[in-house]
Amino acid sequence: MPELPEVETTRRGIEPHLAGRRITTVTVREPRLRWPVPGDLPARLTGHTIRAISRRAKYLLADIGDGTLIIHLGMSGSLRLVDPATPLRPHDHVEIRLDSGRCLRLHDPRRFGAVLWTRDDPSTHALLARLGPEPLSDAFNEAYLHRSTRRRRVAIKQHLMNSHVVVGVGNIYASEALFLAGIRPGRAAGRLTRAECARLVQTIRQVLTEAIEQGGTTLRDFVREDGSHGYFGQHLRVYGRTGQACLTCETPVKQLIQGNRSSYYCPACQR
Incomplete structure (x- = not known):
């Protein structure tokens, strides 16, 4: 998608x-x-x-x-x-x-x-009225993310993929941002500290900005307006790399199923 x-x-x-x-x-x-x-x-x-x-x-x-x-x-x-x-x-x-x-x-x-x-x-419009803030906007910041996670038992990755919380952080980009932030995708959202929320806001922006600059993630069905494929997939750090060495510490990357979607993380780099 x-x-x-x-x-x-x-x-x-x-x-x-x-x-x-x-x-x-x-x-x-x-x-x-x-x-x-x-x-x-x-x-x-x-x-x-x-x-x-x-x-x-x-x-x-x-x-x-x-x-x-x-x-x-x-x-x-x-x-x-x-x-x-x-x-x-x-x-x-x-x-x-x-x-x-x-x-x-x-x-x-x-x-x-x-x-x-x-x-x-x-x-x-009914399709847009209840959407969360844009992840690259000032409205999506440390204070907002920390506030949105309080008393939430849902896993942080699923929290980020909720379009009422923040828009556009899909499965691939959530996995990548959590890796860069050192946070496991299965952690309860409510357990994140304010400092971790600040770090996560930064890495979400980093990953999305990189993807935009590089044309998006290579998916089978996605083509750009000129018919060529995006190529951010060449730069994925953990997504789809089950069993391969972590690019940071060489620990094998693990896969986790969350809500029928695959998550990927390094058990050593992410806590």
Whole structure:
């Protein structure tokens, strides 16, 4: 599933080509995504100019002036900018043509993505209203994380993956950040000290920033807006390295199943 760094990479890739461009036509070839594509979407978008492309959590937000287009890539979605003459592929569900002569296509084989519309402030939309702070924002800090963990028995890794606590810290990035912070993924969130919370905020920011700069994690279904794969996977420190030597102390990396997801940690470096 594309995570925050992959979505931010996509945003940065498409924004220069979309901002300031007028939408000439919109074609919805398959409206049955995770939530139905609004039937009047072509009429709402055609003729309008895209002002900016922003991101909230894993949602891309296209400011159209009198409303906002909300796009989610789901489990396997991707956005590509192509020439309109480029042959359609199976699962190219939505196409937005621009006055530049290019078009943006949403490709989503599993149809877990979404293309929605709101005329209200997007932050009040039902899908975004209860989300936690952005991990790279000032709102996500030592005091906030420490406060959110008090009296919580849930494992710290699962706490970090709760989008109501903080957005965008997915399975891979949580494992990597906890390793750098020296904290085991199974530790009860409420047992973390304030100093550990401060360290964890720092490593979460470090890992996500690195991933954004390097294009995201290499996952089978994720491609960037130009069709090339991300490559942060080449720099993973513990994720997927069960039995291999820890890069810091050479102790074999262990695997732990938490909530049906695999966690990876060094039993010597993480406490």
